Amino acid sequence: MFNLSEKNKKFLVPIVSVVAGFLVGAIIMLVWSYNPIQAYGSMFSSALGNMNGIGETIREATPLIFTAIGFAIASSAGFFNIGLPGQAQAGWITAIWIALANPNLPKYILLPVCIIAGALAGAIVSGIAGVLRAYFGTNEVITTIMINYIVLYLCQYLMQQIMSPKLRVDMDATKTVSANGSLHLDWLANFFGQSRINAGIFLAFIALLGFWWLMRKTTTGFEIKAVGLNQFASQYAGMSAKKNIIVSMLLSGAFAGLGGVVQGLGTYQNYFTQTASLDIGWDGLSVALLGGGSALGILIAALLFSILKIGGLGMQTIAGIPYEIVSIVIAAIIFFIAINYVVGLLFSRKAAVKTPTDHHPTSTQAVTLGKEEQL
């Protein structure tokens, strides 16, 4: 029965977190005398109530799916890749640059080249942290954070100093990519009320399938998961820790880079000055955690996040709630999602008590059963 309760837990924990987040958000709104029902109503109606809203919600979710997959792969191998913003930014500027430099290449060549180059750029950025970790044991949390800053300002330098001025509108933005380098699809945008939804969502679905297949069906995924769960046992089984660190970081960065590519070639069609690390990187981290690292979970969580973001705008315009309060409400919801882990702990404690003591303690039960075994 433990199996089943473990499964239930996987579904229950994120749902409880989300509901708790919405409740706290409602309390905050009540404190400032806003009507939470009206506010949440306007949130959902603007995000999902019309075709344009739906299109924008999907568009917002697209890059998050990629960055979340990136985070999930690294975290399966036991690494905390918080360099997603930098990796995504590298993918973004690379794809835009190549598209701008070769505006007349046929679409079936230019688009794949841009996409692959963006993924490679992300992989190179994360690969640095991977190699440092594998060969020098450098903590990847610190290196990826630092690399975020390096990428942030390096991109600025590249656009302003290295990129041909012919490709730029001014010092702070590039020109718009040609139709051959764009993920924009007329019929799709028209169907969704002239929103910025683009072909990126199809790539995102392919990525989700690829991610699922990689982790569930391949020896590479098998090894990544083994290293992440028990590095001693995986070394014992002859898996190379170094290889798996680097492979998982490269894959992680490649997906994050793709997040930047769809943001660039899909949403904005250009690159412009970034003043802070990309949101799609940070949000991708939360999406992966909320989604429990599974393909389906990531899809649902990414959509939920975009509903909050797109709906947040509606809360301001329709329900008249100040931007600050909207931000607090969204932050409260994300906060509860982030403490998912704590909510999970509450469940696991209950499960451990229920487990009969004739078993050897497993890692999760060791806390309560360790004593029993030692006496």
Add this chain to the structure above:
Amino acid sequence: METKTQNMIEMRHIVKDFNGFKANNDINLTLKRGEILALLGENGAGKSTLMQILSGLLAPTAGDILVRGKQVDIKDPNTAKALGIGMVHQHFMLAAAFSVWENIILGDEPVKRGKLDVKAAHQKVTALSKRYGLAINLDAKVADITVAQQQRVEILKVLYRGAEILIFDEPTAVLTPQEITEFIKILKGLAAEGKAVILITHKLDEIKAVADRVTVIRAGQGIATLRVSDTTDDQLAEMMVGRHVNMKLDKPAAKIGQEVLNVSDLKVNEARGNLAVKGLSFNLHQGEILGLAGIDGNGQDELVEALTGLRRVEAGQVTIKGKNMTNKKVREITELGVSHIPADRQKFGLILPWSVADNMALQSYYHEPFSKHGIINFNAIHEHARKLIKQFDVRTTDENLPAGELSGGNQQKAIIARELDRNSDLIIAFQPTRGLDVGAIEYIHQQLLAQRAAGKAILLISYELDEIMQLSDRIAVLHDGQISGEVRPADTTDRELGLLMTGAKKEGR
């Protein structure tokens, strides 16, 4: 007045229910003054739960406890201490940087005018040590004394706190044969001084040597309480496991073949960079079991890791099947035909959250039929697991159960199934029966003997002398990273092995 036959402890109809699982189900236990009572049972039989109830760590669901004839409610460990119940744990709880006497008084220090009364403390501890024959240098640092001496410190600690009832948890697991003889004397001395002793153990010969009575527990129930003088080992083992256990292994003469493993002048460092294996040489043949005896921490871990590619060899050579395999990758060594049953099955042997099926493919997932061109065939993995579960009698609901949910014995069976199924020529079995009950030990020993009969070379590294004596064709004793002697089981005694294990005696080879 208290008499020698007075019941110090009486536990009546103790039930402990963990949400429907009865860890203790109507157990009775009596302990008399001046008596040594052995508590015998398999892992998970409920001994620990019972002792936790007695020492105030758990509350019983039902049942009565009487101490010195008076009904008591042992609601916490302090109550247990006030009643004179003290426990000597299997894993010592000592401050290594403190001296012996400091450790003994720690937490219960005599104070004079706000200051530690060193003189009084010293006197009190010396008196105790004399009275119970626990000779020890009180001023030595705990870090510098042997494990057996540390155990004496633990005993003195309990006595210092006025314990009249002493519970020992698997006390001899860490001792050499000589130290065990000494320890048995100490136990008898304690009993003679009127203390009441409960001894938790697996080892039948110890029960025979020291206990007056034995209470056998199986699956949470008290099976019987017997006078030790009226029982036999076979009878006790059968009561403990619930079926007949073959105590004597059927071991045909060895059919020695070609050399499979040759280790010459091997030097390996431990984690901090000090030499742990200090020039080790031995060899091993087809159809042979070489037992490496020795006390924990004499280079066993480093040796096994070096042989299996998990640790760097500093100097010397490892030759497997005629090939120089020094400092080769783990997978190269595995592929050459080496199976490794690791000492720590939960850390090295299994990925606990994974299914039994995935764990059984841990060493071969990258081979056909389990995968092809990097794509895994889970049907093949599951089929393989179902076959092994059946063949090796792994008790699990099915192959999808996470390995962490198996009992220790079945986790070990799963590892052994995986390692033996690969049909390797060299099997390195490190503590293959650690923490297992008699039934599982018997099974694993038979499997190893079957491999020997099939012409495999088996390197058995164990801290259990009985296991080494029963299985080995040759015994090499490891002391301080070197082989202090090589003997044949038929020509040696526990005493000789004990001397070799402590390095007190060295033999030329």
